[in-house]
Amino acid sequence: MTDQTARAAALLAEHRESIDRLDAIIVFTLAERFKHTQAVGKLKAAHDLPPSDPAREAAQIARLTDLATEADLDPEFAKTFLAFIIQEVIKHHEQHQS
Numbered sequence: 594m595t596d597q598t599a600r601a602a603a604l605l606a607e608h609r610e611s612i613d614r615l616d617a618i619i620v621f622t623l624a625e626r627f628k629h630t631q632a633v634g635k636l637k638a639a640h641d642l643p644p645s646d647p648a649r650e651a652a653q654i655a656r657l658t659d660l661a662t663e664a665d666l667d668p669e670f671a672k673t674f675l676a677f678i679i680q681e682v683i684k685h686h687e688q689h690q691s
C-alpha cells in the first residue's frame with residue numbers, strides 16, 4: 594500500500610465514523626419525532642380531528658425549503674423526505690382512528 598492509498602483509507606475511515614454518528618442522530622431524532630406524532634395521533638383521535646392538516650403541511654414545507662436552502666441541502670430532497678415522513682405519520686393517525 595502506498596502512502597497515498599493509506600492516507601485515503603484513513604480519510605475514508607474518518608468520514609465513515611462521522612457518517613455513523615450522524616446516522617445515529619437521524620435515527621434518534623426520528624424516534625423522538627414519532628413519539629410526538631403518536632401523541633398527536635391520540636389527541637386527534639380523541640377529539641375527532643382529521644389525520645392530515647394540509648395548511649400545517651404547507652407551512653412546514655415552506656419552512657423546510659428555507660432551512661434546506663440555508664443549509665446547502667437540496668430543497669427538493671428536503672421536501673420529499675418530509676413528505677415521506679408525514680405519509681407514515683398519517684398512516685399511524687389513521688390506525689388510531691380505526
Ligand SMILES: O=C(O)C(=O)C[C@]1(C(=O)O)C=C[C@@H](O)C=C1
Binds near residue numbers: 649678683
Ligand atoms: O401537526 C399535525 O397536525 C400532525 O398530525 C403532524 C404532522 C407531521 O408529521 O408533522 C402529520 C400530519 C399532518 O398533516 C401535519 C403534520
